[in-house]
Ligand SMILES: [Fe+2]
């Protein structure tokens with residue numbers, strides 16, 4: 534069952550800043566209170582195993598490393614070269630890249646989402662728990678992704694920046710509805726999946742940029758992809774640890790997130806015109822092979838494998854049901870996808886405001 538965002542006041546037309554979007558009934562704090570202790574007891578473990586996956590700021594790349602230097606005499610020439618290379622990029626690729634960039638730019642929502650999780654949230658904004666340090670440093674690393682893609686796309690002159698900026702503003706206003714219920718079990722399963730999905734998607738935009746002759750853009754997307762991979766490793770390790778100490782709850786949480794299906798972080802996106810903008814962007818990404826239903830199945834496979842779900846023993850009857858469900862899921866997703874492809878109709882061409890209403894095939 535779905536409900537719509539509502540803030541109750543009759544005096545404010547909130548749809549002007551938070552567009553009306555279907556969200557699920559909002560379930561909160563479903564994790565039993567005693568489980569919070571598990572995360573407190575993992576503080577030291579997280580310091581040794583998770584914080585070590587962050588990179589020191591001094592050795593991190595920055596957006597400026599990949600962009601024309603505005604303080605140099607060669608700035609205009611570098612911009613001209615960038616624009617020359619970007620001329621060859623097809624519109625459908627631009628739509629996929631803009632969608633990825635907008636997703637990255639809604640970062641305040643993702644930091645908020647992680648900070649809804651009981652037992653691991655940053656209680657003060659400057660908390661010194663390992664969980665809070667991770668979340669702030671993760672956010673700080675992620676913040677470079679949107680910055681870099683945004684500046685690059687701005688300089689190409691190929692996209693309607695004002696429309697893109699509006700989409701970002703609407704998206705941050707809308708938030709997201711990942712259905713993780715303040716539970717770090719559900720939340721970290723979501724982020725394990727999601728960071729791997731972005732690793733795959735940025736990796737594919739890198740591959741395609743190379744094919745389109747923009748080596749610099751390929752480097753940009755590839756560099757972002759490698760950050761995502763490191764982040765995916767961290768979140769996947771947290772769940773691996775939870776499987777070790779609390780396998781029954783963890784396998785049930787895994788199945789629960791899979792039953793709900795992982796909704797992409799930017800699923801509430803809106804540009805002020807297209808009510809199905811996210812579906813349209815996803816269709817383009819799927820057709821180009823940037824992020825597909827098969828990638829979804831591959832991620833589930835990878836997680837089942839990494840977390841050794843098939844080998845789990847000594848779990849409850851409910852846990853075994855969850856185990857069967859997730860182990861059989863990749864095959865079911867692939868079969869459904871095959872059927873969908875077989876019955877797919879010729880896709881229409883539709884205009885995207887992000888590229889000045891030029892038409893792109895879905
Ligand atoms: Fe990112």
Ligand SMILES: [Fe+2]
Nearest residue numbers: 728731761764
């Ligand atoms: Fe990420």
